Amino acid sequence: MIHELTEADLAEMTDICAKSLDLEPHPWTPALVREKTLGAHDFDAALLLGYEIAGEVRGFTQAVARDHAGERRGWVRLMAVNPAWQRQGIGSALLSEVERRLAERGVTRIGFMDVPANYLTPGVDFQYTAAACFLTKHGYHVTHTNLNLMCGLTSDEFEDVDEDIVGFAQRGITVRRAEEGDREAIAAWARREFAGWEEEILACYEQSPISLWIALRGEEMLGFGAYDSNNVNTGHFGPTGLSEASRGLGLGRVLTRAALRDQRRQGHRRAVIPWVGPIRFYSKCCGAWTDRIFWAFEKPLRG
Numbered sequence: 001m002i003h004e005l006t007e008a009d010l011a012e013m014t015d016i017c018a019k020s021l022d023l024e025p026h027p028w029t030p031a032l033v034r035e036k037t038l039g040a041h042d043f044d045a046a047l048l049l050g051y052e053i054a055g056e057v058r059g060f061t062q063a064v065a066r067d068h069a070g071e072r073r074g075w076v077r078l079m080a081v082n083p084a085w086q087r088q089g090i091g092s093a094l095l096s097e098v099e100r101r102l103a104e105r106g107v108t109r110i111g112f113m114d115v116p117a118n119y120l121t122p123g124v125d126f127q128y129t130a131a132a133c134f135l136t137k138h139g140y141h142v143t144h145t146n147l148n149l150m151c152g153l154t155s156d157e158f159e160d161v162d163e164d165i166v167g168f169a170q171r172g173i174t175v176r177r178a179e180e181g182d183r184e185a186i187a188a189w190a191r192r193e194f195a196g197w198e199e200e201i202l203a204c205y206e207q208s209p210i211s212l213w214i215a216l217r218g219e220e221m222l223g224f225g226a227y228d229s230n231n232v233n234t235g236h237f238g239p240t241g242l243s244e245a246s247r248g249l250g251l252g253r254v255l256t257r258a259a260l261r262d263q264r265r266q267g268h269r270r271a272v273i274p275w276v277g278p279i280r281f282y283s284k285c286c287g288a289w290t291d292r293i294f295w296a297f298e299k300p301l302r303g
């Protein structure tokens, strides 16, 4: 009944997500589900499990095992059961099997959804009541909460960012879209300054145009503003970062607004600024408001 899913199951997985993860502010598409499963950089086919009866996938889960901050960590990146079949033990069966497989991979601590670099949301939305009950029942506890901001993109003001870019140019600082030739320098800088974000920053190179703005003084990288680093085409903004010495100059604002302008031009009316962070900065810089709250659930695994 529980078996590994493949590309052929993508449409069914998408349908289950649309029906059961129904608080998401974007339409579910096969591309988004693929990004979280078969297309993920850390994809492990043995950790994409479906619960199938009579040829129908009734629920599924995707987990990952990663070395993170010196530890072997595991996460359930997605889990959803078709509402027609919930509360019949399907989620529990999937969780128990995926926990067993994560333990086999040396994982000693398992989290839910807040997977670095490729996450739908940074934890379980507190409004998913069934998920909170389900996880508590299965021995998970909340370690902290994470927050998403939302930002409106309809204002023409985002089009004024070029004036700020010209202002920085007059002070010897270039703000521009990252180019293919910058990749190695940006990767080296990210490893030094923001090791946890290197994967997300480089994921921007998979988009066309490259969904990354950078600030430079000569050859020296000062900072970046990214979007579509994951959750591509859903209005996902971030991350953004400046090296210590470049803070306080207004560069964060211009990099953020340049990235948001791209998203606006791509037709998004809103951007999600996930897993923050500096609320006051984003509130001032682009009028962002506090939006969703997520519980970071965790459980120790004993082998």
Ligand SMILES: CC(C)(COP(=O)(O)OP(=O)(O)OC[C@H]1O[C@@H](n2cnc3c(N)ncnc32)[C@H](O)[C@@H]1OP(=O)(O)O)[C@@H](O)C(=O)NCCC(=O)NCCS
Binding pocket: 020, 021, 059, 078, 079, 080, 081, 082, 085, 086, 087, 088, 089, 090, 091, 092, 093, 112, 124, 128, 129, 130, 131, 133, 134, 135, 137
């Ligand atoms: C969370 C989820 C995966 C659980 O799957 P499931 O197959 O319904 O779960 P099971 O039947 O194995 O377990 C039942 C337990 O889940 C919880 N649960 C399931 N549906 C519930 C509901 N409508 N209200 C409250 N608790 C619920 C309860 O703790 C229940 O145990 P109990 O009856 O002893 O209280 C499923 O509800 C779901 O897909 N929810 C939407 C997607 C989601 O929130 N995913 C986030 C990651 S979990």
